[in-house]
Amino acid sequence: MPELPEVETTRRGIAPLVEGKTIVSVVTRVVGLRWPFPPHLGAILAGRTIYTVERRAKYLLLRCDGGTLILHLGMTGHLRVVSPRVPPGCHDHVDLVFADGSCLRFNDSRRFGALLWTSDDPALHPLLAGLGPEPFDEAMSGERLYRLSRGRKNAVKPYIMDQRILVGVGNIYASEALFRAGIDPARAAGRVGLVRYRRLTAAIREVLDAAIAAGGTTIRDFSDSEGRPGYFAIQLQVYGRTGEPCLHCGEAIRQRRLGQRSTYFCRFCQH
DNA sequence: CAACGGACCTGCCTGC
């Protein structure tokens, strides 16, 4: 999936194409993704207008009259706006069909994505209620990372990927930010000092900001809402570069597993 | 609580 920059790129891509549109019907081709779709989804959504497309963490919020559609792209989700007459391809699981003859099509091969409906404030939804601050929010700071990490023994990399601490940092950008901040990803979160957490905060922002500006990184199969791939849009300095030279010192980039996720680092530049 | 492993899925790549 999409980490935060890819979700934000998707949001910017679809917002002008779906805001103000009225849903006339919903086509589902599977019973659900990560969870079953809400029962009577078509009846719930028909006639509603999408006012805005917002993002909270890696969730997209399609705010409608009377409620909000909550989408998560999981690992492999894509959204595109097409004509409903375009034949659906493999893993095109859901179409929201609009009154003007276009539709928002949700493709997700691994089906780790989600589509939920709430008539309440989405911020209060159980999946969103416990999320930490956005990386660019002033509530996210080196002080926060330092304070919440005291006494914690798990590695700093899974710590910054914990969406309760801050949102938006996934597996790629965690390795990238820790490299830029010079912090060993395996170091216990509770043994990283305030100065280094300030540096890490800046590195997280730099990496995410560069990726958003480039229209989403990434590798492999990410594409934006018009199907344009984001490949090589930004230069990854460590992720996926096992055995290749560190861009700072030339030593071979190493790979290890932390919290069941591949982690890339330079053992000379990171401590 | 915090931390960890398993689970959910499909596709792609590697190596035998």
Place this chain on the structure above:
DNA sequence: TGCAGGCAGGTCCGTT
């Protein structure tokens, strides 16, 4: 060529 095994951008849930 075929097949088993491992790995992939996420995150919830149950168990220690």
